[in-house]
Amino acid sequence: MRSVININENWAFLKGAKEIPTALPEGWETVNVPHSWNAQDGMDGGADYFRGTCHYAKRISKSGLPQADCYYLEINGANSSADVYVNGKKLAHHDGGYSTWRVDLSDALEDEALLVVAVDNAANDKVYPQVADFTFYGGMYRDVNIICVKESHFSLDYFGGKGLAVTPVIVGSDAKVKVETYVTNKKEHQQLHVVLKDAKGNVVAEQTSADKEFEMEIKDVHRWHGRKDPYLYTCEAELLDGETMIDMVSSRFGCRTYEIHPQRGFILNGEEYPLHGVSRHQDRIGYGNALRKEHHKEDMDLICEVGATTIRLAHYQHDQYFYDLCDERGMVVWAEIPYISNHMPGGRENTISQMKELIIQNYNHPSIVVWGISNEITLGGQDDSDLIGNHRILNTLIHDMDKTRLTTMAVLSMCPMDAEYIQIPDTVSWNHYFGWYGGDTSMNGPWFDEFHAKYPNIPVGCSEYGCEALNWHTSEPKQGDYTEEYQAYYHEELIKQLFTRKYLWATHVWNMFDFGADARGEGGENGQNHKGLVTIDRKYKKDSFYAYKAWLSDEPFVHICGKRYINRVEDVTKVTVYSNLPEVELFANGESLGKVKAEDHFFYFEVPNKGETTLVAVAGACKDESHINKVDTFDESYRLVEKNAVLNWFDITEKEGYCSLNTTINDIMGTLRGKLFITSMTSLLMKQMKKNKASGEKKGGGFSLNKDMMKMVGTFTILRISSMGGMVGIEFTKEQLLDMNEKLNKIKLPKKK
Ligand code: GCB
Numbered sequence: 001m002r003s004v005i006n007i008n009e010n011w012a013f014l015k016g017a018k019e020i021p022t023a024l025p026e027g028w029e030t031v032n033v034p035h036s037w038n039a040q041d042g043m044d045g046g047a048d049y050f051r052g053t054c055h056y057a058k059r060i061s062k063s064g065l066p067q068a069d070c071y072y073l074e075i076n077g078a079n080s081s082a083d084v085y086v087n088g089k090k091l092a093h094h095d096g097g098y099s100t101w102r103v104d105l106s107d108a109l110e111d112e113a114l115l116v117v118a119v120d121n122a123a124n125d126k127v128y129p130q131v132a133d134f135t136f137y138g139g140m141y142r143d144v145n146i147i148c149v150k151e152s153h154f155s156l157d158y159f160g161g162k163g164l165a166v167t168p169v170i171v172g173s174d175a176k177v178k179v180e181t182y183v184t185n186k187k188e189h190q191q192l193h194v195v196l197k198d199a200k201g202n203v204v205a206e207q208t209s210a211d212k213e214f215e216m217e218i219k220d221v222h223r224w225h226g227r228k229d230p231y232l233y234t235c236e237a238e239l240l241d242g243e244t245m246i247d248m249v250s251s252r253f254g255c256r257t258y259e260i261h262p263q264r265g266f267i268l269n270g271e272e273y274p275l276h277g278v279s280r281h282q283d284r285i286g287y288g289n290a291l292r293k294e295h296h297k298e299d300m301d302l303i304c305e306v307g308a309t310t311i312r313l314a315h316y317q318h319d320q321y322f323y324d325l326c327d328e329r330g331m332v333v334w335a336e337i338p339y340i341s342n343h344m345p346g347g348r349e350n351t352i353s354q355m356k357e358l359i360i361q362n363y364n365h366p367s368i369v370v371w372g373i374s375n376e377i378t379l380g381g382q383d384d385s386d387l388i389g390n391h392r393i394l395n396t397l398i399h400d401m402d403k404t405r406l407t408t409m410a411v412l413s414m415c416p417m418d419a420e421y422i423q424i425p426d427t428v429s430w431n432h433y434f435g436w437y438g439g440d441t442s443m444n445g446p447w448f449d450e451f452h453a454k455y456p457n458i459p460v461g462c463s464e465y466g467c468e469a470l471n472w473h474t475s476e477p478k479q480g481d482y483t484e485e486y487q488a489y490y491h492e493e494l495i496k497q498l499f500t501r502k503y504l505w506a507t508h509v510w511n512m513f514d515f516g517a518d519a520r521g522e523g524g525e526n527g528q529n530h531k532g533l534v535t536i537d538r539k540y541k542k543d544s545f546y547a548y549k550a551w552l553s554d555e556p557f558v559h560i561c562g563k564r565y566i567n568r569v570e571d572v573t574k575v576t577v578y579s580n581l582p583e584v585e586l587f588a589n590g591e592s593l594g595k596v597k598a599e600d601h602f603f604y605f606e607v608p609n610k611g612e613t614t615l616v617a618v619a620g621a622c623k624d625e626s627h628i629n630k631v632d633t634f635d636e637s638y639r640l641v642e643k644n645a646v647l648n649w650f651d652i653t654e655k656e657g658y659c660s661l662n663t664t665i666n667d668i669m670g671t672l673r674g675k676l677f678i679t680s681m682t683s684l685l686m687k688q689m690k691k692n693k694a695s696g697e698k699k700g701g702g703f704s705l706n707k708d709m710m711k712m713v714g715t716f717t718i719l720r721i722s723s724m725g726g727m728v729g730i731e732f733t734k735e736q737l738l739d740m741n742e743k744l745n746k747i748k749l750p751k752k753k
Contacts, residue, residue: 017055022088034290036139043516045526068148077142098316099357100160129338135516137288155182161360175221179214224254230330254366275506277308281515307552312508326367336372343387376412382419410463429463436467438715445497466510466531473565473638491544550601558619567635581619659744666714670750
């Protein structure tokens with residue numbers, strides 16, 4: 001039998017290492033895996049987290065391990081690339097920071113062996129991701145094991161898989177289950193024994209054969225039916241040598257049918273099953289991506305609480321444990337590789353190997369229904385033939401490897417509907433931020449209607465939409481103000497538009513959690529993207545979390561919004577309540593303000609604001625309480641003050657009919673003078689970026705401001721772009737911005753068409 005020995009504990013660690021040690025080095029730090037060297041600097045802003053090579057070293061003694069013929073090192077995630085050395089000899093190299101991979105140590109392992117894993121997250125032009133709005137935390141950040149097996153064993157060196165692929169196909173009320181086993185060094189006399197068990201552990205089918213492939217049957221199959229009934233079977237495969245079992249692997253699986261219909265949306269086991277959910281980035285405060293099991297579980301509990309039926313596991317392969325949780329809880333999953341933002345001509349091989357690993361390692365998870373090819377890959381333009389070719393290759397590869405699932409991709413908002421590459425996958429989804437970066441909330445639904453009218457046979461979904469919110473508050477929410485109130489308003493609007501369009505095959509909020517994006521400097525807290533429904537420490541559920549819960553969850557609840565917005569100026573203040581119950585009654589200091597019914601689950605109240613008021617909302621058997629307090633002047637602690645910054649949109653002088661820093665680039669470009677202004681600004685930026693590059697300045701995470709990028713940012717205001725300057729390595733002073741505003745105030749706005 002195989003033994004799996006976990007070796008997470010006690011690694012000697014050196015940051016920025018050069019020489020590969022051959023003896024256990026002294027003076028290195030001792031760390032335990034999961035570990036990331038960017039747990040702190042990866043989310044504190046400045047686009048300056050450490051990206052380079054670090055070494056993990058550990059002594060392994062063969063005699064201390066169980067007796068075996070072969071020894072494999074298993075690394076479940078080392079970001080981004082890694083080399084493995086034993087006693088100074090290089091055994092393997094791996095590119096791709098999010099998958100499991102293994103190294104055969106059998107020949108190299110001696111009794112005194114020094115194992116060194118050199119992990120590298122430095123920038124390069126062939127391993128994805130290189131340009132993206134998240135931190136590429138370096139480290140050996142998932143479990144590390146040594147697997148000890150006999151000479152004949154379930155394969156350990158095929159793209160990190162288990163050596164077991166289970167394909168159930170439903171036929172009537174039964175399921176035909178194809179089980180493929182992959183065995184290294186199988187001897188002719190050896191046999192395989194395969195058992196299928198139901199959720200209670202009862203054997204439902206069993207076969208023994210010298211063949212590696214099995215056709216089995218489950219009578220009256222119990223289907224995996226999403227969150228309503230995530231029923232799982234287990235497949236156990238044993239390798240027998242005579243009477244002795246010499247190796248064993250097992251995997252859970254689920255039996256279900258699904259279809260993605262361009263008009264009816266997602267159909268699970270013949271039933272329309274709307275997919276409304278969230279995207280998940282895995283990292284969290286203080287840990288980066290070096291997560292513990294309880295972190296994954298907490299994330300899943302929160303996603304279940306909000307009532308999601310689907311998760312987009314962005315932008316890379318997540319931990320096996322998380323896919324397991326998705327199977328168990330009945331989440332319908334979009335799994336993807338980090339082929340993102342910037343197509344790299346030298347990156348083809350890496351997209352293929354990451355895709356192979358993703359599929360082979362996750363093939364048995366019933367939760368996964370689509371493989372995502374890419375995300376916003378047209379940032380540099382959509383007509384690049386190499387990019388289109390690469391998508392065709394990946395799409396065909398996926399279909400060759402997996403006949404049971406569909407392909408998809410997340411498309412950049414600015415990408416034209418008729419771009420050639422849109423036609424490649426089976427389904428598409430768009431990332432739209434109308435109402436945040438540009439445009440307004442009302443533009444989302446109609447955009448999808450237009451696409452749907454133009455391409456009625458392409459299933460279309462919304463893979464990203466969202467808006468930032470921190471602990472800032474206002475009674476007059478405005479786009480771009482980073483308040484919890486604007487985020488709540490934005491999501492109310494988006495829910496109403498997206499959830500009522502049945503043809504959308506899936507919608508995914510960007511994002512369930514705030515996440516580390518070290519190049520960001522926004523909202524008063526640098527280094528994070530704050531579009532989460534929950535904060536990065538998982539401690540605070542923002543109001544918009546409950547807007548989703550009201551629409552998606554069956555668990556009765558009532559929630560008063562604005563609990564962190566206590567001090568208010570107005571005599572009558574608006575209070576919003578979310579509930580999935582039909583009626584809410586609100587009490588102010590014990591006195592009823594009336595009952596409100598709301599079919600859209602959003603209940604609005606006008607509340608007299610005098611002295612101190614305790615509010616109690618009652619819906620059915622549920623209650624919630626909050627407090628407001630009358631003040632004479634606005635409580636400035638509720639207003640965003642950018643730490644490093646410089647100006648806010650409300651501080652900017654605007655002149656009726658003229659441009660300002662609050663005008664979008666597209667509008668400015670609507671007049672000749674405006675065009676000249678933008679051109680001179682662009683060349684200034686280019687110069688600055690060239691200067692940064694020449695001086696070896698690492699800022700900018702690889703962003704380059706090209707023609708296509710300018711096109712994408714057309715809907716951004718100049719102020720927004722200046723606040724995102726960190727991404728391109730440029731910061732503006734207050735004086736520079738005010739000077740720009742003065743110039744813009746002299747440029748007329750184009751006439752409205
Ligand atoms: C996107 C990207 C995602 C970003 C998001 C944002 O479209 O796919 O990685 O984090 O926008 O918040 O801007």
